[in-house]
Amino acid sequence: MEAARNVSTGQWFYRKKMKDIRYRSLGETWLAILREVYHSRETVGDDTRESLHICATFAQADFDADPLLVRFASRENVEQMWKVFFTTEPNQFGHSYRDRIRGPGGRSDLSDVIELLQREPLSKRAAIVLIGEGNGRVPCINVVHFLHRRQGLVATYFARGQDIFRKFYADALCIFEMARRIADGIGVPVDQVTGIISSAHIYLADLAAIGDVLAGADAMRGTLAGSGATK
Numbered sequence: 001m002e003a004a005r006n007v008s009t010g011q012w013f014y015r016k017k018m019k020d021i022r023y024r025s026l027g028e029t030w031l032a033i034l035r036e037v038y039h040s041r042e043t044v045g046d047d048t049r050e051s052l053h054i055c056a057t058f059a060q061a062d063f064d065a066d067p068l069l070v071r072f073a074s075r076e077n078v079e080q081m082w083k084v085f086f087t088t089e090p091n092q093f094g095h096s097y098r099d100r101i102r103g104p105g106g107r108s109d110l111s112d113v114i115e116l117l118q119r120e121p122l123s124k125r126a127a128i129v130l131i132g133e134g135n136g137r138v139p140c141i142n143v144v145h146f147l148h149r150r151q152g153l154v155a156t157y158f159a160r161g162q163d164i165f166r167k168f169y170a171d172a173l174c175i176f177e178m179a180r181r182i183a184d185g186i187g188v189p190v191d192q193v194t195g196i197i198s199s200a201h202i203y204l205a206d207l208a209a210i211g212d213v214l215a216g217a218d219a220m221r222g223t224l225a226g227s228g229a230t231k
Contacts, residue, residue: 018196022057026176027068029058030169031217037164037202038210050201056168057194061176071220072213073169081170085178097139103128110178113146114185121148121186128178140167144175146182152191155179161199165206165213168197
C-alpha cells in the first residue's frame with residue numbers, strides 16, 4: 001500500500017500500486033504472474049483466488065521456442081484458444097471472438113487497423129474492441145490497442161479477468177499473433193505486448209496442480225543454471 005493525500009481535502013488515503021511484471025519471454029511472465037496470484041491468499045467467494053490490477057509485459061511469444069511453455073503449458077488450450085480468436089469453429093471454450101472484434105473501421109479482420117497505421121503511422125486510434133453478445137456475457141479480453149513507435153509495434157490489451165493458470169498464456173499468444181499480423185502489414189517488428197488485467201485469478205480446484213508447476217519450474221531453472229545453459 002502507498003499513502004497519499006487528497007490535495008483539496010487534506011485527507012490521507014491508501015492506494016495499492018499496480019503490480020508490474022515483465023520478462024522477455026511469455027513463459028517467464030506467465031509463471032511470475034502465476035506465482036503472484038498463487039501466493040496472494042485473496043480468496044473470492046466464487047472458488048477463485050485473485051490479485052487485482054496486474055500489469056504483464058513480454059516481448060517474445062513462441063510456444064515451441066519457449067521451454068517453459070513447452071514443459072508446463074497446455075498445447076491443447078493454445079490450439080483451442082486460437083480457434084476462439086481467429087475462427088468460428090467449435091472449441092472447448094464454447095465461444096468465438098472472430099465476429100466480436102470491431103476495429104476503427106468496424107471490421108473484424110484487423111485490415112482497418114493496418115490501413116490506419118499505413119496512412120497515419122503515429123495514430124493513437126488503432127484499437128480493436130471485443131463486444132459482448134447482449135446476453136450478459138462479456139469477453140475476457142475487452143480492448144487491444146496498437147501503437148507504431150520508433151522501436152516497432154507496441155500492443156496493449158485490457159482484460160476484465162483472466163484465468164492465469166489455464167488461459168493467460170493462450171490469450172497472450174493469440175494477442176501477440178494479432179500484433180505480428182499488424183506489424184507485418186506495416187513492415188515493422190513487434191516490440192512488446194502488455195496486458196492490464198483487472199482480475200488475475202486462479203481456481204481453488206487447480207491449486208495443487210499450480211503448486212506442482214511452480215515447483216517444477218524452479219527445479220528446471222536450477223538444472224539449467226547448474227549446466228550453464230542460462231548464462
